Amino acid sequence: MATRLKNLSDFSDTAIPSAAPYRFGIVVSEWNSGITNALYGGAYQSLINHGTLPDNIFTYQVPGSFELTAGADLLLKNLKLDAVICLGCVIQGETKHFDFICQAVANGVSNVAIKYSKPVIFGVLTTDNQQQAEDRAGGIHGNKGDEAAVTAIKMASLAEILNN
Template sequence: MATQLKNLSDFSDSEIPSAAPFRFGIVVSEWNREITNALYGGAYQSLIDHGAIPDQIFTYSVPGSFELTAGADMLLKNLKLDAVICLGCVIQGETKHFDFICQAVANGISNVSIKYSKPVIFGVLTTDNQQQAADRAGGKHGNKGDEAAVTAIKMADLAETLNN
């Protein structure tokens, strides 16, 4: 497994542009709140650490990961944003529900990004169990929220570069 060899929060080999010029939306799933709150904390702090202005970060909650797509769509429709970060956690259960939700969320987030020509970042954990989620939400594998924030910064910067 690739994650076993990489800390999700290690960007030491990567140049990260300043987040200061950009406006970010963050949509956070309330389902698996302990995990998603940790993802949010990582994403928010990474944005701040890279120069984002707190008043330019807009955070909204949605009931579950399935609703991240609609939440991102609403943010981009109603706010002037440079990127949206979607944070959620879907943990494998005993039924195929996991597969349907993961597929729908991945496709939905991609579609919203294409619809608005804006970066919409997939910061959704899709794990086999609670421990794997915890390991990726500030645990031994770092924080996927950090990775999502850095991705949002880099993609917003790329969009600005291409639009100039």
């Protein structure tokens, strides 16, 4: 496994633009809340650390990961945002439910981004078990929420550059 010994949230070799001029939406799944709250903490703190004003971060919860797509769509329809971060966690179970949810959310996030021509970031953990989720929500592999926030900042900056 390529990520076994790697902290995926190490951005020491990457230039991250200032997030000060941007407005971000964060949609967080309530399902697996111990994990999604940790993802949210990472995303929120990363945005703040890179210059986003707290008043420019708009956070909303949805029941589960499946609803992240609709949540992102509603945010972009009703708020002036530069990017939306979708945070969720789907852990493999004994049925095919996992496969259907993961595919639907990934496709849905992409479709919302295309619909609005705005960055919509897939910060959804799709893990085999609870431990893998914990490892990626502030554990040995970093925090996927932090990664999602950095991605949102970079994509908002790219959109600004290309739209000017």
